[in-house]
Amino acid sequence: MLCRVANSVFWMSRYLERAENAARFIDVTSAIALGYRGRDEGLWSSLLLAGGDVENFQQRYTKATQANVTRFLLFDRENPNSVVSCLASARENARSIRENLTTPMWEAVNRFYLRVRAAAANSEQILAQPHPFLEQIKRSAHQVIGVTSATWSRGEAWQFSTMGYLLERADKTSRILDVKYFILHPDSEHLSVGVDVIQWGALLETTSALQMYRRTFGRIEPAKVVEFLVLNPRFPRSLRFCVWQAEDSLRAISGSPPQGFNNRAEQLLGQLSAQLSYARVSDILNDGLHEFVDDFQVRLNAVGEAVFDTFFQISGPERQSQQQRIIST
Amino acid sequence: MTSPTVAFDELLEMDGTPRHMALSECLASMPVHLLAQRQRYAEDELLEMGITFAVYGHNEGTEKIWPFDVVPRPVPWYEWQMVEAGLKQRIKALNLFLDDVYGEGKILKEGIVPQDLVLSAKTYRKECVGIRPPGGVWTHVTGTDLVRHSDGTIYVLEDNLRCPSGVSYVLENRELMKRVLPEVFFGSAIAPIDDYPERLLGTLLQTAPQHMNSPTAVLLTPGIYNSAYFEHSFLAQQMGIELVTGPDLFVDNDIVWMKTTRGPQRVDVIYRRIDDDFIDPECFRPDSMLGVPGVMRAYRKGNVTLANAPGTGVADDKAVYAYVPQIIQYYLNEEAILPNVPTYLCSDPDQCKYVLENLDSLVVKPTNESGGYGILMGPTAPAEERAKCAESIKKDPRNYIAQPMLTLSTVPTIADGALVPRHIDLRPFILYGEELFVLPGGLTRVALKEGSMIVNSSQGGGSKDTWVLLQ
Numbered sequence: 001m002l003c004r005v006a007n008s009v010f011w012m013s014r015y016l017e018r019a020e021n022a023a024r025f026i027d028v029t030s031a032i033a034l035g036y037r038g039r040d041e042g043l044w045s046s047l048l049l050a051g052g053d054v055e056n057f058q059q060r061y062t063k064a065t066q067a068n069v070t071r072f073l074l075f076d077r078e079n080p081n082s083v084v085s086c087l088a089s090a091r092e093n094a095r096s097i098r099e100n101l102t103t104p105m106w107e108a109v110n111r112f113y114l115r116v117r118a119a120a121a122n123s124e125q126i127l128a129q130p131h132p133f134l135e136q137i138k139r140s141a142h143q144v145i146g147v148t149s150a151t152w153s154r155g156e157a158w159q160f161s162t163m164g165y166l167l168e169r170a171d172k173t174s175r176i177l178d179v180k181y182f183i184l185h186p187d188s189e190h191l192s193v194g195v196d197v198i199q200w201g202a203l204l205e206t207t208s209a210l211q212m213y214r215r216t217f218g219r220i221e222p223a224k225v226v227e228f229l230v231l232n233p234r235f236p237r238s239l240r241f242c243v244w245q246a247e248d249s250l251r252a253i254s255g256s257p258p259q260g261f262n263n264r265a266e267q268l269l270g271q272l273s274a275q276l277s278y279a280r281v282s283d284i285l286n287d288g289l290h291e292f293v294d295d296f297q298v299r300l301n302a303v304g305e306a307v308f309d310t311f312f313q314i315s316g317p318e319r320q321s322q323q324q325r326i327i328s329t
Numbered sequence: 330m331t332s333p334t335v336a337f338d339e340l341l342e343m344d345g346t347p348r349h350m351a352l353s354e355c356l357a358s359m360p361v362h363l364l365a366q367r368q369r370y371a372e373d374e375l376l377e378m379g380i381t382f383a384v385y386g387h388n389e390g391t392e393k394i395w396p397f398d399v400v401p402r403p404v405p406w407y408e409w410q411m412v413e414a415g416l417k418q419r420i421k422a423l424n425l426f427l428d429d430v431y432g433e434g435k436i437l438k439e440g441i442v443p444q445d446l447v448l449s450a451k452t453y454r455k456e457c458v459g460i461r462p463p464g465g466v467w468t469h470v471t472g473t474d475l476v477r478h479s480d481g482t483i484y485v486l487e488d489n490l491r492c493p494s495g496v497s498y499v500l501e502n503r504e505l506m507k508r509v510l511p512e513v514f515f516g517s518a519i520a521p522i523d524d525y526p527e528r529l530l531g532t533l534l535q536t537a538p539q540h541m542n543s544p545t546a547v548l549l550t551p552g553i554y555n556s557a558y559f560e561h562s563f564l565a566q567q568m569g570i571e572l573v574t575g576p577d578l579f580v581d582n583d584i585v586w587m588k589t590t591r592g593p594q595r596v597d598v599i600y601r602r603i604d605d606d607f608i609d610p611e612c613f614r615p616d617s618m619l620g621v622p623g624v625m626r627a628y629r630k631g632n633v634t635l636a637n638a639p640g641t642g643v644a645d646d647k648a649v650y651a652y653v654p655q656i657i658q659y660y661l662n663e664e665a666i667l668p669n670v671p672t673y674l675c676s677d678p679d680q681c682k683y684v685l686e687n688l689d690s691l692v693v694k695p696t697n698e699s700g701g702y703g704i705l706m707g708p709t710a711p712a713e714e715r716a717k718c719a720e721s722i723k724k725d726p727r728n729y730i731a732q733p734m735l736t737l738s739t740v741p742t743i744a745d746g747a748l749v750p751r752h753i754d755l756r757p758f759i760l761y762g763e764e765l766f767v768l769p770g771g772l773t774r775v776a777l778k779e780g781s782m783i784v785n786s787s788q789g790g791g792s793k794d795t796w797v798l799l800q
Contacts, residue, residue, distance in 0.1 A: 001571075001589055001590055002571055002573065002577050002587060002588065002589055002590075003577075003588050003589065003590055004574065004576070004577050004588075005571075006590050092553070095379070095553055095558075095562070096552075096553050097572075098379075098562040098563075098566065099562045099563075099565035099566035099571075099572045100566075103378075103566075106379065107377060107378060107379070110377060110378070110379040111377055114376065114377065156590065253590070311590045
C-alpha cells in the first residue's frame with residue numbers, strides 16, 4: 001500500500017483511540033474527585049501532568065479547575081490532544097484515505113466527528129454535565145472499532161490501523177496508571193494499604209477493567225491492579241496485551257518470522273514485548289511504578305518513530321503531532 | 330433559434346398534460362410537506378455520508394453538502410436515444426480532431442478550422458505535438474453540458490474535455506433517491522447507472538500502454554482541499570484503485586512508480602484529475618506542487634497513459650467550439666445530430682462588431698474558462714459591467730465569444746414548502762476506451778434561486794436525480 005495511506009491509517013486509529021482515552025481520563029478523575037479530600041486543583045493538575053499537557057495548558061489558563069481542565073481536554077482547539085482536535089485530525093486522515101476504508105467505517109468516523117463538532121458548539125451545556133457526552137465518545141469509538149472489525153479485510157491497512165490504536169492504547173493505559181500515582185502516591189513506597197480501594201476500583205472501572213479484574217483476582221489490591229493493567233496477557237487494555245498484539249501486526253506487515261527482526265521498529269517492539277513477558281509486578285513496584293511508566297513511554301515513543309522511519313518516510317509525509325510529551329519528574 | 334419566451338417545462342406540456350404519466354401521478358399523490366420532509370432527511374444523509382464539496386475561502390465550513398432536490402428530472406427514451414447518438418458522434422469527431430491537430434494537421438491546412446485560432450488557444454499544448462495516445466483516445470472521460478431552450482431543442486453548451494466532474498453525484502443521488510423516496514420508483518422503468526465505475530475502470534485498462542499484461546491504474550488527485558475531492562475518493566474506492574497525490578508518485582528511467590510500504594510499484598494508467606498546467610512541473614508550470622516531475626517524459630515514451638490526454642483542452646476552447654459542426658462534417662461526413670448554440674467569434678471583425686453593438690442581449694464568455702467564471706450576462710448586467718466587458722473584448726478579441734441568451738428549461742423543485750419551477754441543465758458523461766459509452770442520464774443541475782439560470786454549485790445551484798425512462 002502507499003506509504004502516505006499507511007501513515008494516515010495508522011494516525012486515524014491513534015487519534016480515535018486518543019480521543020476515547022481523553023474521555024476516560026476525565027471520567028477517572030471525576031470519579032476520584034468524589035472521594036478526594038485534597039484541594040480540587042491539585043487533582044485536576046495531576047491529570048494535566050500525567051498527560052504531559054501542563055505547558056500547553058498554562059499558556060491559556062490560570063487555574064487547573066475542573067471546568068478549565070475539562071474544557072481544555074474536550075473542546076480546546078488549541079490543544080492538539082483535545083477530543084475535538086483529535087476527531088478533526090482522525091477525520092482529516094480518514095478523508096484523505098477514504099477510498100481505502102469501507103463505507104460503514106468512513107460513515108462511523110464522520111458521524112463521530114459531527115457529534116463532537118455539534119457538542120463543541122454547545123460546550124457550556126456539556127461542561128455542566130459531561131458524563132453523558134463522555135459515554136457517547138466511548139460508544140462512538142467502540143462503534144468505529146466494531147464496524148472496522150466487521151467490514152474490513154485483514155490486509156496491510158488493517159494491520160497498520162491495529163498497530164496504531166494498540167500503541168496509543170498502551171501509552172494511555174500507562175498514563176491512567178500515572179494519574180493514580182500523582183494523586184495518591186507522590187511517595188511511591190506507600191503503594192500498599194487498602195484505604196483507597198474505592199479509588200483503585202474507580203480506576204479499574206474507567207479502563208472498563210473492573211469486571212475482568214474481579215474475575216481474575218477477586219478483591220481489589222493495589223499491586224494486583226497494577227499487575228492486571230500492566231502484565232495481564234488477556235485483558236485488551238493491558239500494556240502487555242497491547243504490545244504483544246502490536247508486535248503481531250508489525251510482523252504481519254513485514255512478514256518476519258517470530259524471534260527475529262527485519263527492521264528497527266520490530267527490534268524495539270520485540271525488546272519491549274520481551275521485557276513485559278518476563279516482568280514481575282513486585283519488581284515493578286520495588287523499582288517504582290512511576291519510573292516504570294516513564295521508561296515505558298520513552299520506549300513506546302521510540303517504537304512510534306521507528307515505525308515512521310521504516311514504513312512512512314519514503315513518501316515524506318510530515319510527521320503528525322505524534323507523541324505527547326513524556327512526563328518529566 | 331427562436332427568441333426566449335416561456336421556459337420549456339420538462340414535466341408538463343404547454344396545456345398542462347403530463348409528459349410522464351406515472352411520475353406525475355406519483356408526485357401528485359404525495360403532499361408537498363412530505364416531499365419537503367424527505368428532502369431534509371436526504372440532506373442529513375448527505376452530511377453523515379460526508380458527500381461534500383469544498384468551498385474555497387472558508388474555514389470551519391470548508392465542506393458543504395451540495396443541495397439535493399428530490400423531484401427527479403425525467404428524460405424520455407426516444408429523446409435519450411437521439412442525445413446518446415449525438416454525443417457519440419461528437420466525441421468521436423473531437424478525438425479525430427485532436428489526433429489531427431497534434432498529428433498531421435490536415436484540417437488546419439485545408440482551412441476548415443482556422444489554423445491561427447487553434448494555435449492561439451491557451452489550451453493548445455505544443456508539447457503534445459507528435460504524440461498519439463493508445464488507441465487514438467484523447468478524451469477518456471467527457472462531461473458535455475446540454476441545455477434545452479424555450480424552443481424545445483436540446484443544444485450543446487460546452488464540451489468539457491479536460492477533467493469534467495460531477496459523476497459521483499449522479500451515482501450518489503440515485504442511491505439517495507432509492508432510500509428516501511422509494512415510492513416514486515414504483516411503476517417507472519429507469520435506465521440503471523450503477524455500472525459506471527466498472528465501465529470507467531474498463532476504459533482506463535483498455536487504454537493502457539500496449540505492452541502491459543495486467544496494467545495498474547491510479548487516480549491522481551490534487552488532494553483533500555480540492556473542491557472535487559469527494560468525487561476523486563469516491564471513484565477510486567468504487568474502482569478499487571489507489572487514490573494518489575503527486576508526492577506519492579515518482580518517475581525513474583521514464584517509468585512512473587508509486588511509493589508503497591513494500592517499495593516502488595509500477596503505474597501504467599493515471600486517471601488524472603489535475604489540469605495540464607499542474608501535471609508536470611518539468612514540462613508545464615514549474616511552480617506546481619501537485620504534479621509529478623517527469624510524467625510527461627514517461628507519457629511521451631508511451632510508458633504511461635494519461636486520462637484524459639494532455640492537450641485536449643484545445644478542442645473545448647469556446648472559439649473552437651463554434652467549428653464543431655464543421656469538424657463532425659469533415660471527419661465523419663455527417664450532419665451534427667446535436668446542434669451548437671449559435672456563437673459569435675470576437676476574433677472575426679464582423680462578428681465582433683455585432684457583439685459589441687448587441688451586448689445587452691448576448692451572453693459573453695471567455696474562451697478558456699470553465700465553472701462559469703468570467704461570464705457576462707448581457708441582459709441583466711449593469712451598464713458599467715457591459716462597458717468593462719466591451720473594453721476587454723476590444724483588447725483581446727480572441728479570448729471572447731458571445732451567444733444569445735438562452736432560457737433554460739424547468740423542472741418542479743421544492744422551495745419553501747412548495748413545488749415551483751426552477752431552471753436546469755444536463756451534463757451526461759461519456760467514456761471512450763475500446764468503444765464509446767454514454768451513461769444514461771447524467772448530472773442535472775438546478776438553479777435554486779427563482780428566475781436564476783446559474784446552476785453552478787459554487788453559485789447557489791443544486792442537483793437532481795436524472796431519469797432516463799425506458800418505456
